[in-house]
């Protein structure tokens with residue numbers, strides 16, 4: 099089994115905890131680490147840092163990242179916050195940027211998706227619509243209840259996280275979740291061999307034989323940023339915010355959460371199950387795009403997913419009839 | 421001392437089974453070992469390559485392994501419940517078959533949990549179940565229940581064996597290696613059959629028989645709750661506890677009848693195990709079959725009649741993709757034993773055994789139909805281009821390990837019967853009568 103691989107990585111990782119030198123304040127405060135790799139390569143911009151041994155060292159800016167919150171700390175949640183997400187179905191056209199950017203941000207293998215976009219049709223005569231589905235971070239989470247080892251937990255800020263260094267991979271949480279949110283690492287993957295200290299808040303690196311899922315990107319929230327999906331969506335479908343502060347934003351527009359839900363008749367998916375999700379949907383009324391636009395420009399494989407949906411089947415039949 | 425004479429006669433009769441293994445026996449054992457080796461290879465394959473080599477995927481996260489787990493746990497019940505009940509009711513006829521029932525219990529109880537471990541992605545982290553165990557999780561209930569069950573059943577079986585072990589120790593004509601004699605001596609714990617020992621043994625066995633029945637019911641209900649506490653449309657059912665318990669004993673009696681048939685043929689036990697035994701166990705099977713059919717019917721009737729959206733979807737899949745299996749498990753598996761045992765004319769040893777085989781197969785399929793189709797029809801439609809992610813089909817790895825489990829069962833059964841006579845030799849009359857004892861048949 100690949101179980102030792104990760105521990106090897108840990109010892110090989112050899113990262114330095116650094117204090118930020120005065121004057122170099124381009125990044126948020128807090129512990130910074132120098133990583134061996136950076137997705138974007140060297141930036142050319144050097145930052146002076148103080149090593150633990152007291153030496154001053156110059157590091158490229160792109161090799162500096164915020165030290166992720168450790169496993170223990172990640173249980174606590176960000177004080178005073180209660181996160182919420184609102185997804186505006188009227189604007190979604192299956193652009194799939196949320197899916198791909200989330201995959202990039204969480205260093206996921208290509209076939210693993212934390213955010214999934216469904217083509218939904220509630221019943222035969224009702225209108226089909228695109229339905230992005232992250233983890234709902236329920237207030238009454240089945241997955242947390244059933245986990246035998248406490249590897250999945252609910253935090254004070256409402257986020258449900260997974261500690262993949264404790265998870266035994268029994269998959270009980272996957273059957274417990276009625277929203278098919280969780281994914282299992284069925285095989286060892288190159289994507290897991292990333293040179294980075296593990297943090298449940300980042301869900302990176304993944305581990306074979308454990309589960310993972312959308313984590314609401316608390317690491318980004320700590321930096322005051324929106325989750326990858328919300329940042330990426332070109333239509334501004336995904337709003338993220340704080341339910342106690344009563345505010346949500348998609349980066350360009352900001353709303354009072356309660357007003358948005360009231361004015362646009364926000365609802366939660368399968369609310370009757372009693373899971374009390376923290377993700378709300380705005381119904382697909384007054385749409386900005388016809389639903390078929392979502393099928394444009396999809397690659398072969400993704401297109402195949404929707405082949406068996408009643409909508410695509412009917413569309414095909416009526417096309418052939420013509 | 422006619423009892424002693426009687427047991428000695430029996431021991432003499434069974435001595436050859438214990439002393440020698442014939443060519444056929446050796447071949448059989450070699451074959452089983454081969455199958456088990458194949459299973460080990462499959463296990464190596466799975467561990468080294470990850471669970472991707474199985475048919476399980478993100479929707480159907482549990483497959484044949486968990487079906488086997490439920491199945492083996494179920495038949496372990498046969499022994500516990502049947503031998504426990506027969507013991508408490510002092511049914512005289514139980515003597516020749518009770519040892520088999522006890523063997524079935526212990527052996528399947530050891531094999532069953534192995535299958536659930538095969539579902540676990542990180543075997544190396546199993547200690548976490550103890551280190552970080554959360555009592556809120558049904559899996560923790562299961563860990564506690566199963567380990568209690570194993571200990572309880574081993575104790576019960578051991579108590580039931582004690583008298584025979586004493587007999588084996590005292591039986592000097594037995595030609596077995598020295599270590600085996602020593603084993604009998606140590607295990608017999610100095611039991612010589614004094615009236616005081618007899619009384620104590622009787623009391624202890626009575627208590628354990630009652631406990632074993634209770635524990636077994638709890639274990640199987642807990643197992644059912646693993647499914648029914650979730651919100652999955654096919655699992656979230658209030659009758660799952662009793663339903664699983666009934667199904668378990670039902671399949672257990674089936675296995676008991678099959679093993680009665682096999683050992684009767686192989687060890688020539690025609691004199692001891694007669695049609696009467698087959699009919700008696702068959703009647704138990706019939707009653708359980710009727711209950712099982714009733715539970716199955718009410719489970720599916722309410723789903724179908726109410727036809728909530730997701731229930732309806734599940735029923736549709738069952739009747740479309742799994743039609744033959746559905747009929748086989750839920751109709752054939754109920755009707756065949758009802759008819760065979762129900763009509764006096766049909767009650768022959770062969771017929772009852774065939775009915776038992778049908779029951780065993782049907783019950784395995786019944787569990788498959790509970791686990792797999794439900795996971796194939798989640799609340800959100802499965803929209804995935806990969807066929808393996810939409811529909812489950814077990815791979816060679818899973819079948820190899822399943823075969824290895826069955827082979828292991830047969831092997832342990834064979835070895836067990838080589839160490840201790842498969843038919844209880846000590847006389848039941850040695851059990852002292854006590855006021856308040858119940859009698860049945």
Ligand code: SF4
Pocket residue numbers: 244245246247248249250260264265266267268269270271272308309
């Ligand atoms: S798969 Fe992991 S997180 Fe899920 S229930 Fe099992 S141990 Fe907990």
